[in-house]
Amino acid sequence: xxxxxxxxxxxxxxxxxxxxxxxxxxxxxxxxxxxxxxxxxxxxxxxxxxxxxxxxxxxxxxxxxxxxxxxxxxxxxxxxxxxxxxxxxxxxxxxxxxxxxxxxxxxxxxxxxxxxxxxxxxxxxxxxxxxxxxxxxxxxxxxxxxxxxxxxxxxxxxxxxxxxxxxxxxxxxxxxxxxxxxxxxxxxxxxxxxxxxxxxxxxxxxxxxxxxxxxxxxxxxxxxxxxxxxxxxxxxxxxxxxxxxxxxxxxxxxxxxxxxxxxxxxxxxxxxxxxxxxxxxxxxxxxxxxxxxxxxxxx
Numbered sequence: 001x002x003x004x005x006x007x008x009x010x011x012x013x014x015x016x017x018x019x020x021x022x023x024x025x026x027x028x029x030x031x032x033x034x035x036x037x038x039x040x041x042x043x044x045x046x047x048x049x050x051x052x053x054x055x056x057x058x059x060x061x062x063x064x065x066x067x068x069x070x071x072x073x074x075x076x077x078x079x080x081x082x083x084x085x086x087x088x089x090x091x092x093x094x095x096x097x098x099x100x101x102x103x104x105x106x107x108x109x110x111x112x113x114x115x116x117x118x119x120x121x122x123x124x125x126x127x128x129x130x131x132x133x134x135x136x137x138x139x140x141x142x143x144x145x146x147x148x149x150x151x152x153x154x155x156x157x158x159x160x161x162x163x164x165x166x167x168x169x170x171x172x173x174x175x176x177x178x179x180x181x182x183x184x185x186x187x188x189x190x191x192x193x194x195x196x197x198x199x200x201x202x203x204x205x206x207x208x209x210x211x212x213x214x215x216x217x218x219x220x221x222x223x224x225x226x227x228x229x230x231x232x233x234x235x236x237x238x239x240x241x242x243x244x245x246x247x248x249x250x251x252x253x254x255x256x257x258x259x260x261x262x263x264x265x266x267x268x269x270x271x272x273x274x275x276x277x278x279x280x281x282x283x284x285x286x287x288x289x290x291x292x293x294x295x296x297x298x299x
């Protein structure tokens with residue numbers, strides 16, 4: 001009998017040790033702790049043939065840290081954050097005001113004619129820019145979205161269809177368009193942007209409720225303070241002079257100059273003007289940056 005009970009005791013102790021090991025081991029089947037280091041999305045499958053972009057990912061923790069001059073992307077959509085009971089609203093950080101800082105931004109693309117040419121010019125000059133893409137064009141040209149991302153530029157949300165009468169019916173319809181575009185972008189890149197830009201700007205379109213919804217959903221609305229004027233029929237020389245004039249006149253904006261241009265269909269003059277625009281800002285000693293959480297408000 002003593003031998004029998006001694007054997008049972010030994011078996012019990014072994015079972016207890018094994019149980020403790022399993023519950024404390026990384027191989028255990030416990031529910032993952034969201035406070036652990038989050039995984040990086042599998043975007044590398046898109047970029048196997050080239051270098052990985054130097055970007056920052058918002059993950060489960062949703063912390064905002066100064067990311068210097070990096071594009072920022074979220075591995076979750078707004079809906080996925082809600083389903084996982086993760087925070088969507090971003091905490092504030094100190095905005096970056098440089099001595100001379102220029103943000104080159106392009107709206108309404110991607111476009112199969114203009115966007116590749118702009119990307120080539122940016123690469124030649126070794127600078128990064130920000131592209132606010134429209135969902136209808138994202139659907140047509142997913143490879144261009146990948147190219148923008150792979151080149152290390154920032155991608156922003158410019159709504160799904162850019163149609164004012166549909167966009168601005170209410171804050172709800174506006175948010176729906178942003179989230180629709182988020183889904184399209186995430187299906188291509190496995191990540192989606194946090195920055196957004198209202199077509200035509202916020203003045204005359206946004207009420208207080210729009211701003212509240214954007215903040216709650218975690219979007220960063222981005223305006224501009226220098227306009228190229230390329231929404232008109234102006235030629236390249238006129239665009240260049242317009243930009244130079246606004247820049248020289250408004251020296252108080254030099255710490256955070258945000259230049260609005262377009263790479264959508266019909267903007268070949270912008271492509272022609274871009275090398276001279278870049279040359280001007282380089283000669284004036286401006287630093288080129290991408291839009292991210294640290295970018296100050298335009299005004």
